[in-house]
Amino acid sequence: MKEKEVVKAIKKHVSKQNDGWKFIMGREVLTKQTFIQKLDKDKKFRTTVIDLVYNLSIDILTRKGIE
Amino acid sequence: MSSKWVFIRPRFEEVTEITFEEAQDAIDYLDGKGEVTIDLAVQNAVREKVETVLKENPDANVAHYDHGNETSWIGNDERAVVDLENVDLLMGRECYCDNCSSAKTLGIEAWKRKAKAYWGYKDIFYFTTDAKEEFQEFVNNGIKRRVDGYTWKDCLQMTKELATKLIDKLVQTGRAMAAACLTNDRDILVCYTEDMPPTSDCALRRLSIKLFGPKVGWKLSKAFPISVATFFVGLGILLHDYWHALWQVGGLKELLSLQGGYFGTVILVIGFVLAYYQIWSALKKSNGENKC
Numbered sequence: 001m002k003e004k005e006v007v008k009a010i011k012k013h014v015s016k017q018n019d020g021w022k023f024i025m026g027r028e029v030l031t032k033q034t035f036i037q038k039l040d041k042d043k044k045f046r047t048t049v050i051d052l053v054y055n056l057s058i059d060i061l062t063r064k065g066i067e
Numbered sequence: 068m069s070s071k072w073v074f075i076r077p078r079f080e081e082v083t084e085i086t087f088e089e090a091q092d093a094i095d096y097l098d099g100k101g102e103v104t105i106d107l108a109v110q111n112a113v114r115e116k117v118e119t120v121l122k123e124n125p126d127a128n129v130a131h132y133d134h135g136n137e138t139s140w141i142g143n144d145e146r147a148v149v150d151l152e153n154v155d156l157l158m159g160r161e162c163y164c165d166n167c168s169s170a171k172t173l174g175i176e177a178w179k180r181k182a183k184a185y186w187g188y189k190d191i192f193y194f195t196t197d198a199k200e201e202f203q204e205f206v207n208n209g210i211k212r213r214v215d216g217y218t219w220k221d222c223l224q225m226t227k228e229l230a231t232k233l234i235d236k237l238v239q240t241g242r243a244m245a246a247a248c249l250t251n252d253r254d255i256l257v258c259y260t261e262d263m264p265p266t267s268d269c270a271l272r273r274l275s276i277k278l279f280g281p282k283v284g285w286k287l288s289k290a291f292p293i294s295v296a297t298f299f300v301g302l303g304i305l306l307h308d309y310w311h312a313l314w315q316v317g318g319l320k321e322l323l324s325l326q327g328g329y330f331g332t333v334i335l336v337i338g339f340v341l342a343y344y345q346i347w348s349a350l351k352k353s354n355g356e357n358k359c
Binding site for chain 2: 055
């Protein structure tokens with residue numbers, strides 16, 4: 001799956017959340033809107049979020065998460 | 068097993084509102100189990116107060132719920148309450164952290180200074196507000212199982228297993244981003260104890276841990292391999308020149324005959340090994356502070 005398609009899927013998922021939905025990354029708090037904006041503009045953030053999604057997928061596929 | 072726990076829980080912005088409540092859940096559980104809890108909340112969660120209370124309670128374990136970074140736990144005034152300057156305060160204690168990244172450096176320093184346990188995250192903690200309950204259950208599972216009487220090793224395993232169950236639940240209930248965050252948080256969760264020493268991403272550090280064991284391996288600085296390499300390179304150059312001079316004087320016969328210089332070299336190497344053995348023994352006993 002291309003990166004663009006993953007980002008599109010993430011955006012679709014987040015936009016379906018209720019208005020109070022927030023993503024917290026250490027000290028940074030992102031609302032639905034700011035999350036999607038940052039996903040478009042901030043390459044480092046986009047990579048981080050894509051990595052999170054990839055890692056979840058790999059975890060579900062392999063179930064090697066427990067050390 | 069009854070113990071005393073000092074809880075440090077600032078509350079000064081949105082994220083700390085959540086960690087404050089998570090700490091309350093842990094405190095309620097510990098109180099219900101008959102544990103003694105000392106609550107350093109909000110304005111009491113500042114460096115001076117924390118240092119005083121920890122010094123007055125050398126037998127107490129300590130939990131921190133708030134922001135953190137690689138080298139410190141943050142207090143209510145956004146200054147560090149514990150950092151590399153006062154990490155000695157954690158000696159002999161069980162430390163439980165619900166903060167970002169502190170296990171990466173501070174946790175290792177605490178472990179090197181004989182903290183009995185350091186529970187924490189070695190990178191940034193992510194979460195989403197649609198799964199507050201699940202994240203709270205995850206972050207508090209370790210301390211709850213500990214007061215239930217489990218070993219830290221069991222607590223870690225049980226918490227990682229719980230996280231996996233929660234991840235499945237979040238996926239099934241359409242909260243995939245929360246599941247992705249929790250996968251990250253589960254994977255960066257660590258616990259350092261005497262039986263579970265920290266691991267390193269640094270190849271030299273990993274080699275020194277493999278060669279000398281975690282107690283010594285974590286205390287060696289970068290200067291150690293440099294000093295060993297410098298000694299043997301210098302010795303090699305010296306021997307090369309010495310052999311060259313012997314060859315010029317008498318050829319192979321002179322080279323193979325018993326020379327005073329050979330005894331000198333052997334004595335030099337023995338002295339070097341003995342000196343390093345002393346250093347190694349001292350490091351094994353001490354609370355060193357070198358890092359890679």
